[in-house]
Amino acid sequence: MKSKITLTIFLLLLQPAGVIARVPDRKDKMPGQQIERTVAADSAVTVSLCLMSGSVTVHGWDRNEVLARSSHVNQIELKRVDGPNQSGPARKLTVLLEDKGEDRRGEDDCQAFGDVELMIPRGASVYVQTGDGAINVFEVAAVYARSQSGDIEVEKASRSVEAAGFSSDIAVKDSTGRVSLKSVGGSVTASGLSANDAADSFEASTISGEIKLDAVAHSLVNVRTVNGNVHLAGPLARAGQYTFNTTRGDVTLSLPSDASFQLNARLSKEAEITSDFPLTPKTEATTAIAPAKPLPPPVALPKTETGPTRPAAPTHQSASVVITVEPDVTIVKDSALVFKAIYTSRRVTAIHSTGDAMINVVSFSGSLRLQKN
Amino acid sequence: MSECVGEEILQSYLDGELAGGNLQSVSAHLASCLTCSVVVRELEQENKLVAAALSPEFEASVPGKRLRHRIDAAIAGAGQFRQVSSGAVETSVAVGLRGWLGSLFDFTPQRAFGYAGLLAVLTFAVIFAVVQRRNTPITLGGNDVALVDKGTERRAPGPGSDSTAAVVPPAPVKAPVQKMARGTGSTSSRSRNVATRLPSGTSATVANHVRLLPGERTYLQTIADLDSTIKLDKGQMKPALQAEYERNLAFVDRALAAARTAAKSNPNDPDAAQFMFSAYQSKVDLLNTVADARVYDRQH
Structure with a gap:
């Protein structure tokens, strides 16, 4: 009896051992095993990578080498594509990946799945595309990133950033040079950006995503959205040209109190303009204003207690009516000035201080807020 | 000599209604009884007289056949019968209508007010129809x-x-x-x-x-081109991408419709036109992005 029990226990212990013994036969490599490749490269090498799906992380480093690393692929190849003269460090590289479980190599066909990490020289340019996955790039000179649904984040790019996504949220910070950010349904966030030269511009566009800019020091800023709201905070560049074009989104500009700008707004008849800055607005009526008619009452903000300042009524029929509105501290808190474009107006031109920067706002039905930081 | 046979039995004999022993006994009695023979002869004469008198009636069909003929004739002539009947109904309706029309012109104060109201309604209806026709x-x-x-x-x-x-x-x-x-x-x-x-x-x-509007045609053509490119393989679009595309396209189309309406209703306002073109440009941008994404998917 005892021998039978001992045999049964022995067999029971033996069964899992057999199963475990068969596992290594299924795959050649244990999951999590990293593949790594390195190649000598020029400091301004151009590296491209394209994935069907998977996230990509790119770091700039001080070595003149390109390193590619992944734990989700069978093979990595750093293919030189810099022409027939391939002596010396590589100037153009394509990262090719071979998927696990499939005998195919991503020969320029973006078929690979898997997360990839790249280390490239700080002066390098990187072109990254992925169908579905996040892209993070740090401390690289030029970045071209494109993802359909993954988020894109770029930090400390020194020459240019071009990022595009469909439903991706795009964030760029602490970078210099030309910046172009486009997302359809995702948001765009930019902070701590500046231009390398006067030709560098900042452009951002979405359809329904929000656009937030903080301390963007480019002198050419062009923002466009259909349904998203636009927020800009930070100082304006001297002689900067800012254009905000929305169809239904609101534009909010949070500026330092010493900001100097000229405002040129083209808004719908009923659009509201709210300004914390004393402005000297100039409105151009598109149709004749009947002097006998009383002006519509201005819209009061919740924070005003005794009502906003009413613009002076035009004294004569004219295509251009200049209305000067002085800030009235007895009426409005914090020297804020609130006014609404009179019914027949479509364009509002106003100056604050010496008018160094030019702010152009074009919105079909959005409102404009000028706030003090 | 046996007793004479009764007249009823003799009549039955003449009618052939006797059979068997009755017929033999009546025949034997008539052969030996002169009185009964005379009666039979007289009955026979009467029968002939009656038959001669009723011969037209007897030569005609039996009542059952006549009845059937009459029914057949009735069936065959049913349509005719109905026509005759409806004609009678129409006649009665015409008579009623004539009477009702006649009563219409029998003016009472209530009826006069009713006529005036009806006339006013008809007048308004005619005016409305004319105006609508002009503006269609x-x-x-x-x-x-x-x-x-x-x-x-x-x-x-x-x-x-x-x-x-x-x-x-x-x-x-x-x-x-x-x-x-x-x-x-x-x-x-x-x-x-x-x-x-x-x-x-x-x-x-x-x-x-x-x-x-001037310039609008170019946008429309561009949009049509891009749209056809996207629709070529719209079925292969990723579901998430498709949903995002349609959501944003709805935003753009709503904005475009609103801007276009404003531009049309303010033809002399350059800003209104600019809003519209801006909305067009947004749509072109969106379609460009989607078309690029489609090219990317197709290539890979």
């Missing part, structure tokens, strides 16, 4: 678009007034044009004159007369 845009070839006076088109020269056929998105074009047609009666009357001069029907001809 002309339709040609199933395209519900208002036709524009060529002189109006000439006042706004530019790419929008060239003679090539336009690709017109249905929603943005249709609504404002209809609104204009209602607003300006004189224009619609001129339009009607133009419509009569137009050859019946081609949609290209009609499209040339859809009111487009």
